[in-house]
Amino acid sequence: MIVLKAPQDKLLAALQSVSGIVERRHTLPILANVMIRRHAGQCEFTTSDLEIQVRTSAAMDGDKGDFSTTVGARKLIDILRTLPPDQTVTLSAAQNKLTLQGGKSRFTLQTLPADDFPLVQEAADFGPTFSVPQKTLKGLIDQVHFAMAVHDIRYYLNGILFVAEGHTLTLVATDGHRLALAQATLDVEMPKQEVILPRKTVLELQRLLKDGAKDAKPAKDGSEAEAAPIAMCFAANQARFTFSGMEFVTKLVEGKFPDFNRVIPKNHKQHITLGRGALLTSLQRAAILTSEKFKGVRMNFEPGALRIASNNAEQEEAKEELEIDYSGPSIEIGFNVTYLMDVLSNMDQELVTLSLQDANSSALFTVPEQDGFKYVVMPMRI
Numbered sequence: 001m002i003v004l005k006a007p008q009d010k011l012l013a014a015l016q017s018v019s020g021i022v023e024r025r026h027t028l029p030i031l032a033n034v035m036i037r038r039h040a041g042q043c044e045f046t047t048s049d050l051e052i053q054v055r056t057s058a059a060m061d062g063d064k065g066d067f068s069t070t071v072g073a074r075k076l077i078d079i080l081r082t083l084p085p086d087q088t089v090t091l092s093a094a095q096n097k098l099t100l101q102g103g104k105s106r107f108t109l110q111t112l113p114a115d116d117f118p119l120v121q122e123a124a125d126f127g128p129t130f131s132v133p134q135k136t137l138k139g140l141i142d143q144v145h146f147a148m149a150v151h152d153i154r155y156y157l158n159g160i161l162f163v164a165e166g167h168t169l170t171l172v173a174t175d176g177h178r179l180a181l182a183q184a185t186l187d188v189e190m191p192k193q194e195v196i197l198p199r200k201t202v203l204e205l206q207r208l209l210k211d212g213a214k215d216a217k218p219a220k221d222g223s224e225a226e227a228a229p230i231a232m233c234f235a236a237n238q239a240r241f242t243f244s245g246m247e248f249v250t251k252l253v254e255g256k257f258p259d260f261n262r263v264i265p266k267n268h269k270q271h272i273t274l275g276r277g278a279l280l281t282s283l284q285r286a287a288i289l290t291s292e293k294f295k296g297v298r299m300n301f302e303p304g305a306l307r308i309a310s311n312n313a314e315q316e317e318a319k320e321e322l323e324i325d326y327s328g329p330s331i332e333i334g335f336n337v338t339y340l341m342d343v344l345s346n347m348d349q350e351l352v353t354l355s356l357q358d359a360n361s362s363a364l365f366t367v368p369e370q371d372g373f374k375y376v377v378m379p380m381r382i
Helices: 008-021 073-081 134-147 199-215 276-287 337-345
Strands: 002-007 033-039 042-048 052-059 067-072 088-094 097-102 105-112 130-133 159-174 178-198 229-234 238-243 246-251 270-275 296-302 305-311 317-323 331-336 351-356 363-367 370-377
Touching: 002 008, 002 033, 002 042, 008 033, 008 042, 008 052, 008 073, 008 088, 008 199, 033 073, 052 199, 067 073, 073 097, 073 105, 130 134, 130 159, 130 178, 134 159, 134 178, 134 199, 134 229, 134 337, 159 199, 178 199, 178 246, 178 337, 199 238, 199 246, 270 276, 276 296, 276 305, 276 317, 276 337, 276 351, 296 337, 331 337, 337 370
Parallel strands: none
Antiparallel strands: 002 088, 033 042, 033 067, 042 052, 052 246, 067 105, 088 097, 097 105, 130 229, 159 178, 178 370, 229 238, 238 246, 270 351, 296 305, 296 331, 305 317, 351 363, 363 370
């Protein structure tokens, strides 16, 4: 049976969109496979790692009738990558094997039964669905993802908190040393819902949403294209995202996320607005002479000037100076330079405002005329 017949680039794009969650090594061999299902002229591609399931479908030629099987996802993608993009490829099934043909190339791959593929059981109690443009959600994730914890024993920090309430969607990430918050406005009013998306889900969504603009449709007035929306809904232990012909279902992280509102400083008196690019390059240069284990930099804020200094165990030293519009008291404060470079390199605004109290209080980064972004970083003793 001919399962599908399609241009190489179309098939490859469909497989790549679902293959990000596939692990190369897994206790269940079938989880290294993609499930291919033909039904009513559509081909459906599904992958799973037991906690996340990604599915997409595309109209492709092939024999009539329903058919399903599973085949090694990485092998199939690696083969397709080496074939010419404009070539028509054919997948045909016979005797528990799948044959891929393109031009004079022919590959026979082993399959496993689709009935054995462990699909994620979808929750029955999903809340109301709401939508935001793809580029909006991608922008929010880009602004906070770097502050997620990695393998923290406090497992609820290894992800991003999503809060939908009223007309606001808030994303928050923290690793206990710094916290990033970004907000967007929703078209519909939502009852309060809080969920924590796992780190792997966040990074995969970020990867898939990169091409949101490709699905853009012209705005009604013929002006600049608007990104296709992503619909999302949350259940007690699952979240579901639907966009660009894809369905993405993920388990949630259980646990109580810290009260982020208590972490964000409210009454800092000293505010310094700086050029983001100039500050970032100065910090990058200073970071070269920090030690691997101790990434500290000293920042001296004085009327009209910011002095940045770093040193290491070899007694090497870096000094940077920037002119700033500041007339307050002198403040000397130390930071992990990586935490500062992370936030600055994940922003695209030209200016950033730094709010300070003293050497022992956390610092607050905001963007002028944009209330929806906040980044809090704890100082370090140097």
